[in-house]
Amino acid sequence: MPSATIKLFLIYGDSKRLRTAELSNWSGKAVGAPRTELDELLAREELLQSGVYILTGYNPASGAPLAYIGEAEVLKDRLKAHKSKEFWVQATVFISKDENLTKSHIRYLEGRLIEEAKSAARYDLDNGQASGSRLPESDREDMEIFLSKIQQLLPVLGSELLTPVVNRTAEPSENHEQLVCAIKGIEAHGEQTSSGFVIFKGSRAVLADRPSAAIQHPFVVTLRQKLVAEGVLVEDGSSYLFTKDTEFTSPSSAAAVVHGGGANGLIAWKNAQGQTLKGLGA
Structure with a gap:
């Protein structure tokens, strides 16, 4: 994305409360608020206009992130x-x-936002299937630009709904070197991100937890059970298979899931030359 100047206005001086956000040289505007300040949000003049909106929270049954x-x-x-x-x-x-923004514009944006949210796969969606809207070529290009600005602003407003877990490129950059974690004849592949560490789809993890894990590292057991329940880890022969790119808070938590017990991610993850993350200065 291109560099940008963001104007963020905190109505009450708190970044988690009612706030507005604008980008330089963009005609759009974002307004965000917690549910507890819905009345204040509804009282704003921006809410009398047409537009698109995003509701985010958690599935009360599973605790998984949920959006509409x-x-x-x-x-x-x-x-x-x-x-x-x-x-x-x-x-x-x-x-x-x-x-x-016409009715056709906002229907197009709604459809594209749903597509991008499904592609990012960070949240479950409470939506049905959005039909979107057909637009003339020039209008479609304008709305794609509008969409790109929404994608740029949402993380600033505290939501990763549209942010892919990882953007893979054919040639990894110096700052995003692909790494491997190997144990007992299996391998997991991933990379560091600004949010932590991502293990790539198709990676492997050991099938059995270490005997000591339940006592010494119970969080690893709980996390692996959660990933199995969500279908992220599936039993495949003598190991688990990652069914999608999966983000962790740190290299160590990622390595621990692969190992089935506690692990030092700075040592466990290595590049193609055998250098550890620690040796790479992470």
């Missing part, structure tokens, strides 16, 4: 109707300061 993406010609009316949805804790709306 929608569009409305009058955002205030639509968000009022979503008081009945219990899962969400944050609402973020996007409007055009020029007030030039």
Whole structure:
């Protein structure tokens, strides 16, 4: 993404409360608020406009991140109707300061946002299938630019909904060198990210926990059980298989899942030349 200047206004001086965000040379604007300040959000003049909105929270049954993406010609009316949805804790709306988003525009944006959220696969979606909208070529290009600005602003507003777990490239950059963690004849591949560490789809993990793990590293046992329950780790022969790119908070937590017990990620992860993360200066 290109560099950008972001204007973030904290209405109450707290980044987790009601706030607005704008980008230089962009006609759009974002307004975000926690559910506890929904009335204050609804009172803002931006909510009288058309736009798209994102509700984020957690599935009450599983605790997994859950989101709902929608569009409305009058955002205030639509968000009022979503008081009945219990899962969400944050609402973020996007409007055009020029007030030039038509019904076709916002339906297109809704459809594309759902596509991008599904592709990123960080959240489950509470949506049905969005049909989107067909647009003339010039309008479609304008909305793709609008979408890119939403993708740029959302992390600043505290949501990784549209951020891919990892952007793989054919030639890894110096800052994103692919690494391997090998144990008992199996391998896991991954890389460091700005949020922690990602293990790539197709990697392997040992099938059995170490005997000492339940006492010395119970978090590893719990985490592996969670990944199995979610279908991220599936039994495949004599090892577990990662079914998707999976992000961890640190190299050590990632290595521990692969090892089935405690592990020092700075030592366990190595590059193609055999250098450890510690040796690489991580």
